[in-house]
Amino acid sequence: MTRTIAARQDVRMTASARTAGLRLDPRAKLYLLLLANLLLFFHVDTRGEAIMVTLFLLPLFVAGRWRTGLRLTVLYFALLGLGLWSDAVTLTGTGSGSGGSLIGMMNGGTTGAGDATTTLATAGHVAGLLSVGIRMMMPCLITGAYAFTTTSISEFVCAMRRMRVPEAIVIPCMVVIRFFPTIAHDYRQIRNAMALRGIAAGRFALVRHPVQSLEFIIVPLLMNATFVSRDLSVAALTKGLGIAGEHTCMTVIRMRWFDWAFMAVCTVPMALSIGGVL
Structure with missing residues (x-):
């Protein structure tokens, strides 16, 4: 059983490495x-x-x-x-x-x-x-x-630094790249919470109930977007991206x-x- 799982993991790693090479x-x-x-x-x-x-x-x-x-x-x-x-x-x-x-x-x-x-x-x-x-x-x-x-994100940051892009542009770009997946994750969590409570449940519920969609989805997302952007900016600065001088990259x-x-x-x-x- 352990050998089978290890073999599957090796196949997945080999496939991902081959795809990354292309x-x-x-x-x-x-x-x-x-x-x-x-x-x-x-x-x-x-x-x-x-x-x-x-x-x-x-x-x-x-x-x-x-x-x-x-x-x-x-x-x-x-x-x-x-x-x-x-x-x-x-x-x-x-x-x-x-x-x-x-x-x-x-x-x-x-x-x-x-x-x-x-x-x-x-x-x-x-x-x-x-x-x-x-x-x-x-x-x-x-x-x-x-x-x-x-x-x-590491590949993107490395490419931007190879092109001699200023850090004042690299940091906002990195924050934007991480912003949209985080917002998409928050949207899925909000939809799951609404479905659990029976609010606007179903695939086309957002079209059939636009007022509820505005109240229970857009408003929380807009309120959460401010906190997400702030947290991502703090995380980027905490990792030392704003420090002056030459940066190294493992990628x-x-x-x-x-x-x-x-x-x-x-x-x-x-x-x-x-x-x-x-």
Whole structure:
């Protein structure tokens, strides 16, 4: 029995070590996050965006984050399909003429037999707005999810110090990284306490009881957020992060060949999209 448990632990440690070896360097992750923000800033076309999102999703699957990667993949391509359907409705025969634009609909561009066409075109415009608005944020969400779920705090601090980032920026960033998991844990505890007392129980209870959700969830979270941020700041300073001078780190990070290669592969379609070549 003891040998079986030890063997399972060895297998888990070997799998985790293998997965850690396939992860990108924290500096490469920050570079991908920068590319995602540039993608949002320059608002490239759909083809370049789809290529970049596909490249951003690859590290998630390589790192073993299959569930997160599949969810983000399904969400993005569902939004992409919704946007293509919206373009087909509003730009082709269904949405042509005065009924094909929002201004024409507001001015009553079609009447009588065209009511169905107007309704479909309106639905297409609304779907297009939602699709584009959420889809533009997807690269940042994907790269952010990969960076924060596969990077430990020690790796992040070591990467920031390797880049000669001032301690006045490193400490707040570390506090922010630890803040959101702590708030998520507090949220789960509040939901468990509410379910134990029979308050807003169920999966869709928050939607069915918005007033109770505001009173029993948001208010305690906001009150607790102040204490959490203060405690995390004190914990960071207690560990000596605010002491002047050179700091050492037990975590070893280094840029490997596939880090540089993947950064270059992601940069090329980004540059081609911005330049209008792709």
